[in-house]
Amino acid sequence: MYEHLQQTDNEVYELVKKETERQQHGLVMIPSENAASVSVLETMGTALSNKYAEGYPGKRYYTGNEYIDQIENLAIYRAKKLFNAEHANVQPNAGSGANLAIYFALLKPGDTVMGLNLAHGGHLTHGNPVNFSGMTYRFQSYGVNKETERIDLDEVRAIALREKPKMIVTGATAYPRQFDFSAFRKISDEVGAYLLADVSHFVGLCLAGVHPAPFPHADVVMTTTHKTLRGPRSAIILSKTTDRLASTPADPATKVKNLAQKIDSAVFPGTQGGPMEHIIAAKAVCFAEAMKPEFKTYQENIVKNAHALAETLQAEGIRLVSGGTDNHLMLIDCTPLQITGKQGANALADLGIYTNFNTIPYDTRKPFDPSGIRLGTPTLTTRGMGAGEMQTIGHTIAKVLKNMTNETVREGVRKVVRELTARFPLYSELL
Ligand SMILES: Cc1ncc(COP(=O)(O)O)c(C=O)c1O
CATH class of the missing domain: 3.40.640.10 (Type I PLP-dependent aspartate aminotransferase-like (Major domain))
Structure with a gap:
């Protein structure tokens, strides 16, 4: 795909390629994002x-x-x-x-x-x-x-x-x-x-x-x-x-x-x-x-995965707003971890785990540097990941948030992200 663009405007093509690769090689956990089918993209x-x-x-x-x-x-x-x-x-x-x-x-x-x-x-x-x-x-x-x-x-x-x-x-x-x-x-x-x-x-x-x-x-x-x-x-x-x-x-x-x-x-x-x-x-x-039956299964799996992720994070001692989730997303309160939501989300993004910093209810911090991290399971579920992977990811996220600067931890996390994204490929038909 994209052969014409590659030939006529290599500068834009290269950036499209890099962004597609970022999505392929990262764990996208921003709950408002997803990975549309190639038919939708076409x-x-x-x-x-x-x-x-x-x-x-x-x-x-x-x-x-x-x-x-x-x-x-x-x-x-x-x-x-x-x-x-x-x-x-x-x-x-x-x-x-x-x-x-x-x-x-x-x-x-x-x-x-x-x-x-x-x-x-x-x-x-x-x-x-x-x-x-x-x-x-x-x-x-x-x-x-x-x-x-x-x-x-x-x-x-x-x-x-x-x-x-x-x-x-x-x-x-x-x-x-x-x-x-x-x-x-x-x-x-x-x-x-x-x-x-x-x-x-x-x-x-x-x-x-x-x-x-x-x-x-x-x-x-x-x-x-x-x-x-x-x-x-x-x-x-x-x-x-x-x-x-x-x-x-x-x-x-x-x-x-x-x-x-x-x-x-x-x-x-x-x-x-x-x-x-x-x-x-x-x-x-x-x-x-x-309208297809697979879509219903997909949505059920989004919620099952969100439960598995939330339970793992909580077992790691991380506080979730309202004590968990009923849907596709959850909010981590970073206050007890003595970091801000922005610091946490940026540390995760550096390692290829994409979430977003977010205010939590009654936040004492400002929206551009709030206390929370918002994350969810729609894109990972699209890639075919299940409860086992959510547990791995939950423990990995907890490790990052608890050890923000430890290089050995960070290297281990990069390895987990590499292994998971390789095992659950995305858009292999695109590039
Ligand atoms: C509940 C809700 N309404 C409206 C919007 C706005 O959508 P858009 O970003 O397409 O303008 C969003 C986007 O995040 C949303 O979450």
């Missing part, structure tokens, strides 16, 4: 990238879209089937833009919204003050309980009753436990709020039934497609058709829209221009992959 590099297709299938502002329409319709059909959704918009370019479109569709600037605090695992677009979401809407965040480090639904309900939000956002980027969508829906109903489930991180687990499913509880579901879904770097929005909170029912004559139409208009022309049809095609490919 589809992203097709001539579909050349085509402008503003609008939606059958209603484009450009000619020449007869095949593009079929591709987008196929992606929509597969997304609806996979998620059991009434409506799917497959055009969002990324998760942040998709959340922007959802807010734009259903809220007015200044409306009150609830989302999980970033410091407790929420995403920037769930109301952080430095993000458009926190600047445009009146976000009242909920957090995790200081003792249990889990979301306290009584507290969520109390905030909702007090603040009367127009929308409650669920989902997270660094929360190792499950979301009870049914309980959130009850709270949303009590206060007349939309329920948005941002399942970006654990979407694959939902599809496999190892995490509660967001439908039928949520009005709108947003997911990125490149994390546990293992597709191209992108996002989609799924929704109900009926807007259960609209004061006026949908009516084409008066141009009053239903929920699905509101979402579509908010994506295009509201917040995006021409859709990336090469990425939409790659999303269609990953949806078909996710």
Whole structure:
């Protein structure tokens, strides 16, 4: 692969090669990353990238879209089937833009919204003050309980009753436990709020039934497609058709829209221009992959591996936020190890183990040098690793974090990484 690039632009080719090799020879444990199939990668590099297709299938502002329409319709059909959704918009370019479109569709600037605090695992677009979401809407965040480090639904309900939000956002980027969508829906109903489930991180687990499913509880579901879904770097929005909170029912004559139409208009022309049809095609490919029985087994193995890794780390005396994990990720509290999360994550990365530094709930340190390390199992599970390998990796990580500068330890760790990555190859067909 990549012969043309190699011949015409060796400088870029060399960097692509080096990055591919880094992924091959390293243990990628950043829980928001994965290794998409070669079919997904191939589809992203097709001539579909050349085509402008503003609008939606059958209603484009450009000619020449007869095949593009079929591709987008196929992606929509597969997304609806996979998620059991009434409506799917497959055009969002990324998760942040998709959340922007959802807010734009259903809220007015200044409306009150609830989302999980970033410091407790929420995403920037769930109301952080430095993000458009926190600047445009009146976000009242909920957090995790200081003792249990889990979301306290009584507290969520109390905030909702007090603040009367127009929308409650669920989902997270660094929360190792499950979301009870049914309980959130009850709270949303009590206060007349939309329920948005941002399942970006654990979407694959939902599809496999190892995490509660967001439908039928949520009005709108947003997911990125490149994390546990293992597709191209992108996002989609799924929704109900009926807007259960609209004061006026949908009516084409008066141009009053239903929920699905509101979402579509908010994506295009509201917040995006021409859709990336090469990425939409790659999303269609990953949806078909996710319908296969192997995908369910893969997701079950992600969770089994996360349990094995968490148990090993805890047996090594390492403190995990909330005492473990129910999903694909966990958070190490580095405070008792007398290092910062950044020092720990950098030491691991130097040896080819990629995690990310992350705040932990009630962190006293700043986000750019926080107390935690976030790590997970999606990519290692894609490579075929199982519980035995997770135990080896757990002991290895503990060794690094406890002996940050010991060169003998570091040499031993490099050997473990070399041996594991050779035994579980990745992308051997690419280079
Ligand atoms: C829960 C959640 N929502 C939204 C996003 C944003 O996605 P993107 O990086 O594609 O903008 C992320 C990305 O990490 C996420 O974890």
